[in-house]
Amino acid sequence: MKTAVVLTVAVLANSLGTVCLSKGMKQFGDVDGLRGGELVQAVFYGVANPWVLVGVVLLAVFLACYMAALSWADLSFVLPATAPGYILTVFFSSIFLSETISPVRWAGTLLIVAGAWLVARTYSSRTAPEPGERSVD
Amino acid sequence: MIDFILLAVVILAGAAGDVSLTRGMKAVGEISGFRPAILLAVAGKVVRNRFIWLGILYMTVAFFSFLALLVRADLSWVVPATAASYVVETLAAKYLLSEKVTRTRWAGALCVCLGVALISL
Structure with missing residues (x-):
């Protein structure tokens, strides 16, 4: 239960955080062709952008939850458990960033989540306490 | 690129x-x-x-x-594309750590590859 709550908060904070980062970074201008020095300049701009700062706070929340979870669960459990977050991020991109998500991109995203889940299935799940350890929940 | x-x-x-x-x-x-x-x-x-x-x-x-x-x-490309890490980790497990990689895991890594290709179209 503790793991479920902490990881749910982590996934939400991560998705909303990246949405804020994207919103802030895109305010730098019309930038599809940016490269090299201009890109570095854009990153310096981003560090002072309010949306980016909100995004960083949300990602700090994510990191705190993530690190807490890693203290009692293995990376090989935590990483796959947060995989469905990709769907949420694409969904939020469509709502908050007005990105057009083509059916092909949705299909690709679902394949990615399925693939991540398949890879996850091959890890042994170790949220259960090891012999000699006390229970976590 | x-x-x-x-x-x-x-x-x-x-x-x-x-x-x-x-x-x-x-x-x-x-x-x-x-x-x-x-x-x-x-x-x-x-x-x-x-x-x-x-x-x-x-x-x-x-x-x-x-x-x-x-x-x-686009964020809707960037975030799912970072899932290519599952492929990198599977390859690292096999070739750097000499771990046994099951067929299921290869299938998953292949799925992620195809997915990243699709979202990049």
């Missing part, structure tokens, strides 16, 4: 950061509660662990590359 180079940096630095942070937090030990006194004690151990700092350094590199990527590309 630049997008894929930045993506590679995000993934590789992120993976190195994950490994370092995991090693560091295992050394710190399980967080047994969220009372201020406990959190303060945990924070004290965290800042004195060198693997945590190494992890943070890797994560910083990954983060700034991620920001640079977001200037150029």
Whole structure:
């Protein structure tokens, strides 16, 4: 239960955080062709952008939850458990960033989540306490 | 092309950061509660662990590359594309760590590859 709550908060904070980062970074201008020095300049701009700062706070929340979870669960459990977050991020991109998500991109995203889940299935799940350890929940 | 180079940096630095942070937090030990006194004690151990700092350094590199990527590309491409890390990890498990990689895991890695190809169209 503790793991479920902490990881749910982590996934939400991560998705909303990246949405804020994207919103802030895109305010730098019309930038599809940016490269090299201009890109570095854009990153310096981003560090002072309010949306980016909100995004960083949300990602700090994510990191705190993530690190807490890693203290009692293995990376090989935590990483796959947060995989469905990709769907949420694409969904939020469509709502908050007005990105057009083509059916092909949705299909690709679902394949990615399925693939991540398949890879996850091959890890042994170790949220259960090891012999000699006390229970976590 | 630049997008894929930045993506590679995000993934590789992120993976190195994950490994370092995991090693560091295992050394710190399980967080047994969220009372201020406990959190303060945990924070004290965290800042004195060198693997945590190494992890943070890797994560910083990954983060700034991620920001640079977001200037150029759609979020709905960037975030799912970072799942290519599952492929990188599977290849690393097989060829760097000589772990036994099951068919299911290869199938999953292949799924992720196809998915990343599809979202990149």
